[in-house]
Amino acid sequence: MNKTTIHSIIKTKDLSIGYQQKKQQLIVAKNINITINQATFTALIGKNGVGKSTLLRTLTKVQQPLSGNVYLKNKSISAYSHKELATELSLVLTDGLPESQLTVFELIALGRQPYTNWIDKLQANDISKINWAIEQTEITHLKDKKFYELSDGQLQRVMIARALAQDTEIIILDEPTAHLDMHHTYKIFLLLKKLVATTGKTILISTHQINLALELVDELIVMKSNSIASGRTxxxxxSNALETLFPKDILRFNKTLQQFTVNKKN
Amino acid sequence: MNTHKTYSKQFVILTGLLIILFILNISVGSVSIPTKDIFSIILGDESIKNSWKDIILTIRLPKAITAILIGTSLSISGLLMQTLFRNPLAGPFVLGISSGASLGVALLILGSTAFGGYFLTSTFSSWSIAIASSIGSFLVLSAVIIAANKVKNTMSILIIGLMFGSFTAAIISILSYFSEAAQIQQYIFWSFGSLGNLNWNELSVLAGISLVGILFSLLIIKPLNSFLLGENYAKSLGINIKQSRVLILLITSLLTGATTAFSGPIAFVGLAVPHVAKLIFTTSNHKILIPATAITGAIVLLICDSIAQLPTSELILPINAITSLFGAPIVIWLLIRKKKLYV
Structure with a gap:
């Protein structure tokens, strides 16, 4: 990024995340002070079970923080209504869709709901936003298909198009390449990178494709069980934050290659 | 949502079919009246035989209109339940809502003898039956929803609905055991289902409630469509999930409660008709599906009622038997042919 000034768009302050179970608090992670900057492609990485999904859920107000605060554009996220939030950030989740007969176009059009009237009527502006999202994600040939006819890779691009059509500054994707092969994983990463560059949107993903993230994203959030750090890749x-990401018996971070590599057997 | 293609062809054909079936339905019965004279009677011609006029105006016409209202209401209820629970097997019956209505009516009719016989000699007005039925269906539906919020797993919700069904059935058996034969008979006849019991006053009450329910269902097209992505996405689109859920449940209990009150628990329409509509219109967009389901429901119940008449015979079969007799094979056939049912 060649921006002279970098603005933060999401910021957390002494954030503690987890679950409130009656009188007991189940703390997943605490002392989270991270910043996500405007118009960057950021990846949240960490091993399984460290709390990436919980953090994303808290950042998107699906779940309440145990303590501390999340600020979106310098305003506490608790001050946003769900309706206001819908015009600020859009999501691509790992949830499977219920079996319906929605077409790709209709599915993407649902992204316009924060702007449509009570009967969901699409205005010219809505249609042009939808078509723009379809072009950006290169799925024009799929637009009249039923969504259940798509492959996982195609469906993921459709879900990204839906988020684009929602016309928000921030898009948050939870493991967007979870079921994809290597080719389609690259395809999604490159698409997201391109979107950040061409549209100036802020994109945050959680991912296990760490080597790929190291290669392609602007910023990283490294989540470990006792600490969390964010910054430029x-x-x-x-800062050597990656060295201790995994136990060293199988994988090791190679600083020269800037990749994780498998330990060679001696 | 953009509908992209137009569905006017299907709508025109179905509306035409509805009109033809409506006329056919009025034409069949134990007394044969020429179609030409039926039109004259409806248009207010005084020169037609009085007995014919009575048959048409006090029996056949209210019954045909009842069939349309009830077919429409139950089918929309089923559609709403299928979307809310994101489960193609949901419907007013499966979730125990109709059992709730039955329980309400049973408590009113049978409970009066079981609990001291204060109302013993009174016959119950359609009003009190309607209210009892609506309260019953609303209570059971609320219980199902509270349970649904706790378990979140759709399969468990359906099982919970079925359990509520057997629970209410058990209470009804106990009530019957302590009731007088006359009350039991009144309740059993109510539970057979009938479209022919309504006079014009009761019909206008049913029509009022149905229209309110249907109008409200049009107001929730947007949240219904967003539910097609699942609740998390719906929330991220700014939809108020709790409020929408309560609205859907209120509309469903209003429609199911009112129809069950006036015509008894009519099986299978709520479950099967939305699937027939989804098959004909191949869409999940509720802007299309709600009117499509409404028309299809009216058509299906008119057909069932015409069959129940056993044309040219004096006999009228219970409507409930007919809907199940045809509903069950239709659902099986849909599953085998399409291999898949959609929300």
């Missing part, structure tokens, strides 16, 4: 690498 290079800075994170320099």
């Amino acid at each position: 290079q800075d994170i690498i320099e």
Whole structure:
């Protein structure tokens, strides 16, 4: 990014996340102070079970923080109504869709709901936004298909198009390449990178494709069981935060290659 | 949502079919009246035989209109339940809502003898039956929803609905055991289902409630469509999930409660008709599906009622038997042919 000034768009302050179970608090992670900058492609990485999904759910107000605060554009996220939030951030989740007969176009059009009237009527502006989203994600040939006819890779691009059509500054994707092969995983990463560059949107993903993220994203949030750090990919690498991400018996972070590699048997 | 293609062809054909079936339905019965004279009677011609006029105006016409209202209401209820629970097997019956209505009516008719016989000699007005039925269906539906919020698993919700069904059935058996034969008979006849019991006053009450329910269902097209993505996406689109859920449940209990009150528990229409509509219109967009389901429901119940008449015979079969007799094979056939049912 060649921006002279970098603005933060999401910021957390002494955030503690987890679940409130009657009188007991189940703390998943605490002391979270991270920043996500405007118009960056950011990846949230960490091993299984460390709380990535809980953090994303808290950042998107699906779940309440145990303590501390999340700020969206310098305003506490609790001050946003769900309706207001719908015009600020859009989501691509890992939830499967119920079996319906929605077409790809209709599915993407649902992204316009925050702007449509009570009967969901699409205005010219809505249609042009939908078509723009379809072009950006290169799915024009799929637009009249039923969504259940699509492959996983195609469906993921449709879900991204739906988020684009929602016309929000921030798009948050939970493991967008979970079921995809290598080719389609790259395709999604490159698409997201392109979208950040061409549209100036802020994109945050959680992912297990760490090597790919190291190669392609602007910023990283590294989540470990006792600490969490965010910053530019290079800075994170320099800070040696990745060395202790996994137990060292199988994988090791290779600083020269800037990739994780499998330990060679001696 | 953009509908992209137009569905006017299907709508025109179905509306035409509805009109033809409506006329056919009025024409069949134990007394044969020429269609030409039926039109004259409806248009207010005084020169037609009085007995014919009575048959048409006090029996056949209210019954045909009842069939349309009830077919429409139950089918829309089923559609709403299928979308809310994101389960193609949901419907007023499966979720125990109709059992709730039955329980309400049973408590009123049978409970009066079981609990001291204060009302013993009174016959119950359609009003009190309607209210008892609506309260019953609303209570059971609320219980199902509270349970649904706790378990979140759709399969469990359906099982919970079935359990409520057997629970209410058990209470009804106990009530019957302590009731007088006359009350039991009144309740059993109510539970057979009938479209022919309504006079014009009761019909206008049913029509009022149905229209309110149907109009409200049009107001929730947007949340219904967003539910097609699942609740998390719906929430991220700014939809107020709790409020929408309560609205859907209120509309469903209003429609199911009112229809069950006036015509008894009519099986299978609520479950099967939305699938027939989804098959004909191949869409999940509720802007299309709600009117489509409404028309299809009216058509299906008119057909069932015409069959129940056993044309040219004096006999009228219970409507409930006919809907199940045809509903069950239709659902099986849909499943085998399409291999899949959609929400």
